[in-house]
Amino acid sequence: MAVQVFGLVFxxxxxxxxxxxxxxxxxxxxxxxxNGDPLVGVVQKMLDGLNSETLLAVxxxxxxxxxxxxxxxxxxxxxxxxxxxxxxxxxxxxxxxLACALFSAICGSSVATAMAxxxxxxxxxxxxxxxxxxxxGVLAASGTLGILIPPSLAMILFxxxxxESVPRLFLAxxxxxxxxAGIFLVYALYYAYRHKLPREPHRSREDAxxxxxxxxxxxxxxxxxxxxxxxxxxxxxxxxxxxxxxxLLISLLYYKGIGWREAPVxxxxxxxxxxxxxxxxxxxxxxxxxxxxxxxxVAIVRFIVEINLQPWQFLLIINILLVILGMFLExxxxxxxxxxxxxxxxxxxxxxxxxxxxxxxxxxxxxxLTAPVGLNLFVLSSVSKTPLSVVTKGVFPxxxxxxxxxxxxxxVPSLSLWLPNLVFSK
Amino acid sequence: xxxxxxxxxxxxxxxxxxxxxxxxxELLKKESGGQLDIELFHSAQLFNDLNVxxxxxxxxxxxxxxxxxxxxxxxxxxxxxxxxxxYGVPQERMYAVSDGRVGAAIxxxxxxxxxxxxxxxxxxxxxxxxxxxxxxxxxxxxxxxLRVRSFGGAGTEVRIKALGGDPVLVPWADVAMGLSQGNxxxxxxxxxxxxxxxxxxxxxxxTLADREFFHQFIPMISxxxxxxxxxxxQKLIVESWEKNIGEYRxxxxxxxxxxxxxxxxxxxxxxxxxxxxxxxxxxxxMKSQDELIKTxxxxxxxxxxxxxxxxxx
Amino acid sequence: xxHRLGMLLRVVIGGFGVAALLLYFYQxxxxxxxxxxxxxxxxxxxxxxxxxxxxxxxxxxxxxxxHIRADFLITxxxxxxxxxxxxxxxxxGLLFGAGLVxxxxxxxxxxxxxxxxxxxxxxxxxxxxxxxxxxGGVFIVLRYLERxxxxxAAFDERTMALHSAAEV
Ligand code: NA
Ligand code: NA
Numbered sequence: 001m002a003v004q005v006f007g008l009v010f011x012x013x014x015x016x017x018x019x020x021x022x023x024x025x026x027x028x029x030x031x032x033x034x035n036g037d038p039l040v041g042v043v044q045k046m047l048d049g050l051n052s053e054t055l056l057a058v059x060x061x062x063x064x065x066x067x068x069x070x071x072x073x074x075x076x077x078x079x080x081x082x083x084x085x086x087x088x089x090x091x092x093x094x095x096x097x098l099a100c101a102l103f104s105a106i107c108g109s110s111v112a113t114a115m116a117x118x119x120x121x122x123x124x125x126x127x128x129x130x131x132x133x134x135x136x137g138v139l140a141a142s143g144t145l146g147i148l149i150p151p152s153l154a155m156i157l158f159x160x161x162x163x164e165s166v167p168r169l170f171l172a173x174x175x176x177x178x179x180x181a182g183i184f185l186v187y188a189l190y191y192a193y194r195h196k197l198p199r200e201p202h203r204s205r206e207d208a209x210x211x212x213x214x215x216x217x218x219x220x221x222x223x224x225x226x227x228x229x230x231x232x233x234x235x236x237x238x239x240x241x242x243x244x245x246x247x248l249l250i251s252l253l254y255y256k257g258i259g260w261r262e263a264p265v266x267x268x269x270x271x272x273x274x275x276x277x278x279x280x281x282x283x284x285x286x287x288x289x290x291x292x293x294x295x296x297x298v299a300i301v302r303f304i305v306e307i308n309l310q311p312w313q314f315l316l317i318i319n320i321l322l323v324i325l326g327m328f329l330e331x332x333x334x335x336x337x338x339x340x341x342x343x344x345x346x347x348x349x350x351x352x353x354x355x356x357x358x359x360x361x362x363x364x365x366x367x368x369l370t371a372p373v374g375l376n377l378f379v380l381s382s383v384s385k386t387p388l389s390v391v392t393k394g395v396f397p398x399x400x401x402x403x404x405x406x407x408x409x410x411x412v413p414s415l416s417l418w419l420p421n422l423v424f425s426k
Numbered sequence: 427x428x429x430x431x432x433x434x435x436x437x438x439x440x441x442x443x444x445x446x447x448x449x450x451x452e453l454l455k456k457e458s459g460g461q462l463d464i465e466l467f468h469s470a471q472l473f474n475d476l477n478v479x480x481x482x483x484x485x486x487x488x489x490x491x492x493x494x495x496x497x498x499x500x501x502x503x504x505x506x507x508x509x510x511x512x513y514g515v516p517q518e519r520m521y522a523v524s525d526g527r528v529g530a531a532i533x534x535x536x537x538x539x540x541x542x543x544x545x546x547x548x549x550x551x552x553x554x555x556x557x558x559x560x561x562x563x564x565x566x567x568x569x570x571x572l573r574v575r576s577f578g579g580a581g582t583e584v585r586i587k588a589l590g591g592d593p594v595l596v597p598w599a600d601v602a603m604g605l606s607q608g609n610x611x612x613x614x615x616x617x618x619x620x621x622x623x624x625x626x627x628x629x630x631x632x633t634l635a636d637r638e639f640f641h642q643f644i645p646m647i648s649x650x651x652x653x654x655x656x657x658x659x660q661k662l663i664v665e666s667w668e669k670n671i672g673e674y675r676x677x678x679x680x681x682x683x684x685x686x687x688x689x690x691x692x693x694x695x696x697x698x699x700x701x702x703x704x705x706x707x708x709x710x711x712m713k714s715q716d717e718l719i720k721t722x723x724x725x726x727x728x729x730x731x732x733x734x735x736x737x738x739x
Numbered sequence: 740x741x742h743r744l745g746m747l748l749r750v751v752i753g754g755f756g757v758a759a760l761l762l763y764f765y766q767x768x769x770x771x772x773x774x775x776x777x778x779x780x781x782x783x784x785x786x787x788x789x790x791x792x793x794x795x796x797x798x799x800x801x802x803x804x805x806h807i808r809a810d811f812l813i814t815x816x817x818x819x820x821x822x823x824x825x826x827x828x829x830x831x832g833l834l835f836g837a838g839l840v841x842x843x844x845x846x847x848x849x850x851x852x853x854x855x856x857x858x859x860x861x862x863x864x865x866x867x868x869x870x871x872x873x874x875g876g877v878f879i880v881l882r883y884l885e886r887x888x889x890x891x892a893a894f895d896e897r898t899m900a901l902h903s904a905a906e907v
Contacts, residue, residue, distance in 0.1 A: 037486060044477075044484065044486070054599075163623060166628060167628050292472060340439060340471060343439065
């Protein structure tokens with residue numbers, strides 16, 4: 001009964017344009033009540049979920065992105081990059097994908113990646129008259145690389161539940177991650193050619209020097225963050241703080257795009273933008289808690305497990321199930337619900353958990369992109385002030401490509417396993 | 427009539443606590459003729475141990491078995507076990523404290539504060555040992571100048587400082603990444619956790635089995651949930667735990683021992699200091715104990731009792 | 740009045756954000772550069788500050804109409820119909836806000852009564868952190884009340900169509 005109530009109420013609320021956080025929060029209250037669970041649990045779950053250092057990276061990366069954007073840092077960087085790839089049609093889209101891949105190599109969160117890159121690149125692409133759905137789609141989809149290219153929060157969670165080694169999982173994501181970036185690049189080039197996207201204006205040699213020099217301080221930012229994380233000096237959240245502070249300082253002192261008095265206002269506005277996403281995450285956690293306790297997803301997984309499938313059938317059906325769950329739940333919730341049941345089956349099925357971790361992660365990337373609950377869609381909608389439907393439309397072709405990659409990675413295990421086995425030797 | 431209860435723990439299926447709990451719940455189901463149907467949510471599906479105490483109090487879950495090292499926020503006396511007097515103590519001696527009057531006092535306070543019933547004697551998790559990446563470990567004080575991961579709690583930080591290290595608080599979820607990136611060079615953790623996370627792949631090369639801390643899990647059931655059960659089921663829960671705790675403790679102790687073997691097998695240099703060495707380090711650490719009791723807000727009388735029951739030389 | 744409240748909240752949110760950034764930054768720099776003056780509680784405090792700021796920001800996002808909504812249906816109905824939808828949304832919002840206030844208060848009181856502390860060296864009193872929920876809830880209730888009245892009594896078809904994520 002409860003599940004039917006849920007389905008009805010959930011879709012009705014979504015349809016009448018109720019804010020997503022409110023849909024999740026209200027449904028959580030309703031279902032706890034129907035279940036006879038104490039309602040204080042809804043609020044407690046939200047508070048416990050937000051009390052997390054990992055989540056803290058979101059507001060800090062938004063601050064960094066906002067300083068970069070308003071302070072002139074982003075413009076200097078984009079000028080420099082367009083100098084390099086300017087002669088290619090759709091050069092900025094290429095830049096966007098590469099930037100997301102690079103940022104993913106320092107940031108373990110897809111939401112933070114989409115947020116940081118989106119805030120900088122969407123305005124730039126809009127300025128060059130790129131079609132909005134295309135720009136938003138490219139950034140939302142490339143942003144998901146955050147959890148596939150190491151480091152990855154999703155892989156860490158998988159490692160914890162499956163008792164696998166984190167470095168091994170990280171390495172397994174490298175090849176599929178590069179593959180995803182490659183596929184997206186091909187798509188962007190094709191789209192740019194079909195839709196005659198602009199080339200960047202040609203620069204004289206003198207100009208080129210000036211642009212390069214002007215961009216040097218801006219390059220400090222990726223250097224500090226990259227060296228900080230890979231040099232073992234700071235954690236990802238610490239890096240988000242450093243990025244915010246460095247972006248602020250370069251903006252104030254060198255590019256002078258913002259003044260000292262505006263800085264606190266910018267910080268406040270960044271926290272507010274971050275809140276759009278974090279309140280959704282908080283209510284989504286309370287909601288997922290009910291769904292877990294209800295036992296419904298567990299029953300579905302058990303059912304699938306019990307019908308005695310070949311490994312390839314098993315993988316296919318699990319993929320479909322994960323895509324469906326991914327429409328309604330957020331990444332951590334899906335993994336917590338399904339992994340404890342799935343992981344013990346992998347051994348008997350002859351499926352390498354390291355391979356499955358990559359399959360899971362690509363599914364989670366899809367979950368971030370599928371309506372109605374897709375955090376990366378929300379991020380792009382929020383940073384670009386564009387209706388959700390525009391993002392959903394633009395992301396669709398990339399979602400299809402990502403699904404094809406999922407199938408490829410699912411049925412060609414060596415794509416995931418080759419690198420970790422090479423490094424750690426089985 | 428069947429009684430459905432929900433139990434929450436935050437360790438993965440292969441973890442020794444999860445295995446023990448599954449075994450026990452299975453037994454309860456069998457011995458109650460199916461009347462006692464306790465659904466286990468492991469892997470923090472419902473709650474982290476850190477938050478499960480409050481969930482019990484608020485009635486959001488019926489049973490749990492949190493580790494005593496996460497309960498310091500509820501009652502500071504749980505941090506008692508982070509005091510220097512417990513450094514290097516053999517396992518049997520720990521029971522004199524946790525199964526005795528000190529354990530009973532802590533149980534009583536948890537029962538009042540969390541509105542729970544403590545089901546019985548605590549389940550062993552095992553010792554936190556010291557593990558490092560590039561610095562060979564022969565004694566506990568080889569941590570000098572190293573950044574050392576703390577699992578939280580003021581007592582842990584003080585210990586790291588006392589041993590010459592530099593404490594950095596890192597949640598377990600970030601340990602593997604922090605290690606492989608070199609954010610810290612050593613950590614306190616049970617060898618079992620190190621082995622199951624295959625942390626040699628993240629760079630762990632040395633393990634010093636120096637028994638820094640001994641950790642135990644406290645089995646509890648919310649009082650309202652307990653009161654709703656008929657007397658025979660209440661009795662069954664308490665008695666089956668008491669009857670089997672010896673076996674369960676043996677299981678986790680065994681898991682702990684095997685873990686050291688697994689580490690050695692994967693090329694980790696495992697060193698076990700002699701009792702004399704451990705005593706010497708403990709004597710040194712003890713100098714800060716009184717100060718620490720004050721900072722941790724531990725009841726001095728209770729600490730004195732523990733010290734007496736430990737029978738330290 | 741409501742304009743002033745908005746300004747006040749913006750200042751508080753900005754202030755908390757600045758404090759969080761500085762505290763955490765100081766913790767990072769001090770551990771590396773001037774060890775004797777290093778702190779280990781900066782990160783923890785900045786979580787509390789930012790979560791407080793974000794609970795307050797939730798009501799501000801209602802004021803500037805920047806919470807994200809699905810728009811697959813609403814873009815296909817008349818603005819008049821949207822008005823009825825939004826009235827329902829505001830009512831649910833009111834209930835949710837009230838739930839945050841009431842149950843958030845319970846969680847806060849509970850933690851105060853229990854004297855729950857964070858399990859860190861800081862031993863932060865958790866009720867201070869939990870109080871963010873009921874406090875944020877009060878402002879959420881206010882904003883949805885305001886919005887309900889506006890859609891019920893002062894509706895203007897030309898300016899009050901629903902859309903997703905306005906200027907943030
Ligand atoms: Na990443
Ligand atoms: Na989704």
